[in-house]
Amino acid sequence: MKDEQAPQTPQNSERVTVLGGGSFGLAMASILGKKKYPVKILVRTQDAMDSINIHHRSSTYLKDVTLPDSVTATCDKEEALKDATLIIHAVPVQYSRKFLKEMAPYVPKDCPVICTSKGIETGTLCLMQDILREELGDSRDYAFLSGPSFAREIAVGLATAVVVASQSDTLTNRAAEIFGCENFRVFTSKDVIGVEIGGAVKNVIAIAAGMCEGLGLGTNAVAGLVTRGCLEMQTLARAVGASPSTLMGLSGVGDTFGTCFGPLSRNRNLGIRLGQGEKLEDILSSSTEVAEGYATALSLVEFLLTKMPRSFRMDLKFPILFGVAEVLKGERSPREGMKDLMLMPIR
Ligand SMILES: NC(=O)C1=CN([C@@H]2O[C@H](COP(=O)(O)OP(=O)(O)OC[C@H]3O[C@@H](n4cnc5c(N)ncnc54)[C@H](O)[C@@H]3O)[C@@H](O)[C@H]2O)C=CC1
Numbered sequence: 638m639k640d641e642q643a644p645q646t647p648q649n650s651e652r653v654t655v656l657g658g659g660s661f662g663l664a665m666a667s668i669l670g671k672k673k674y675p676v677k678i679l680v681r682t683q684d685a686m687d688s689i690n691i692h693h694r695s696s697t698y699l700k701d702v703t704l705p706d707s708v709t710a711t712c713d714k715e716e717a718l719k720d721a722t723l724i725i726h727a728v729p730v731q732y733s734r735k736f737l738k739e740m741a742p743y744v745p746k747d748c749p750v751i752c753t754s755k756g757i758e759t760g761t762l763c764l765m766q767d768i769l770r771e772e773l774g775d776s777r778d779y780a781f782l783s784g785p786s787f788a789r790e791i792a793v794g795l796a797t798a799v800v801v802a803s804q805s806d807t808l809t810n811r812a813a814e815i816f817g818c819e820n821f822r823v824f825t826s827k828d829v830i831g832v833e834i835g836g837a838v839k840n841v842i843a844i845a846a847g848m849c850e851g852l853g854l855g856t857n858a859v860a861g862l863v864t865r866g867c868l869e870m871q872t873l874a875r876a877v878g879a880s881p882s883t884l885m886g887l888s889g890v891g892d893t894f895g896t897c898f899g900p901l902s903r904n905r906n907l908g909i910r911l912g913q914g915e916k917l918e919d920i921l922s923s924s925t926e927v928a929e930g931y932a933t934a935l936s937l938v939e940f941l942l943t944k945m946p947r948s949f950r951m952d953l954k955f956p957i958l959f960g961v962a963e964v965l966k967g968e969r970s971p972r973e974g975m976k977d978l979m980l981m982p983i984r
């Protein structure tokens with residue numbers, strides 16, 4: 638197959654380290670491994686390491702997916718990073734700062750980082766671009782990969798299109814070259830803030846879409862809510878300097894549609910279970926995978942209230958984003974939240 642040929646160019650010397658052995662880290666390793674790049678995944682336990690090195694599969698995530706031979710795992714930070722030429726960050730946002738602080742001494746100077754995590758840090762309200770710069774410094778290049786890209790589909794080789802955004806054209810072009818194959822198409826962008834905001838906000842809209850679904854409200858309701866959610870995403874993105882066209886693309890409406898309507902979404906499933914009446918604590922404690930939208934919904938409301946110009950009532954401008962946070966905080970039920978949306982004053 639074409640995408641299993643070794644690249645012919647200097648990229649042959651590329652050595653990739655994936656930080657995070659969850660579903661998305663494995664998916665990234667899988668694509669690059671199929672292209673014969675040597676990939677090391679930094680995992681947290683001996684069991685996770687042995688499982689990948691001996692059985693070529695994770696014992697916890699995407700357990701049925703076999704990884705290519707060029708993918709190995711280690712628990713040793715120094716071993717993972719010492720000769721890396723490219724780093725892929727796939728650790729959930731809320732754990733990233735502490736994790737990166739521990740990694741910083743081992744990360745090779747100038748080694749670029751491609752970040753795949755989507756969300757806003759609680760407390761600081763930072764996006765990943767801020768967390769990465771604060772923890773790994775300003776001198777290296779960073780890129781942000783986003784779009785409708787479920788890990789399982791990527792790992793089994795289904796066609797996927799993503800966008801990679803960076804201030805550095807060299808890095809976006811390199812990412813497109815390294816990842817690109819017949820099953821994985823990379824588009825490039827310079828709109829880092831737009832790509833990051835889209836990736837963070839769509840998880841919150843997916844929780845709302847799931848709630849509609851769980852309440853049994855039907856297709857009209859879900860489609861209406863997702864459309865209005867995209868408008869809130871676009872309004873917010875424009876206010877922070879993003880280009881509206883980015884939000885019409887893969888990392889905006891593209892990822893929102895995938896996540897709101899796709900059965901694999903953890904965020905949508907969290908919303909479905911809430912809509913069906915389960916308690917948030919029970920859903921979170923029974924989930925082995927992260928739903929970034931939960932923490933991001935709470936951060937977003939704080940972000941809107943503290944960082945946006947106060948020229949209008951934020952809860953009227955962003956009723957879906959505020960409504961999801963209120964349900965997650967237990968201030969109203971999903972059904973009350975939906976009723977409030979329908980009965981909002983006409984402006
Ligand atoms: N799974 C997917 O389909 C996609 C995921 N993403 C993003 O990728 C990022 C990673 O998500 P997944 O791999 O899906 O998560 P996951 O839930 O599959 O795996 C979680 C990962 O985080 C690690 N982890 C857990 N607690 C930690 C801690 N305290 N410190 C350091 N690491 C810790 C686990 O060992 C594991 O590697 C998220 O931001 C997600 O939004 C992006 C696109 C698609």
Ligand SMILES: O=C(CO)COP(=O)(O)O
Pocket residue numbers: 755784785786787788840843892895896901902903904905927928929
């Ligand atoms: O970001 C994703 C797909 O693009 C994954 O969404 P979930 O985290 O909701 O599963």
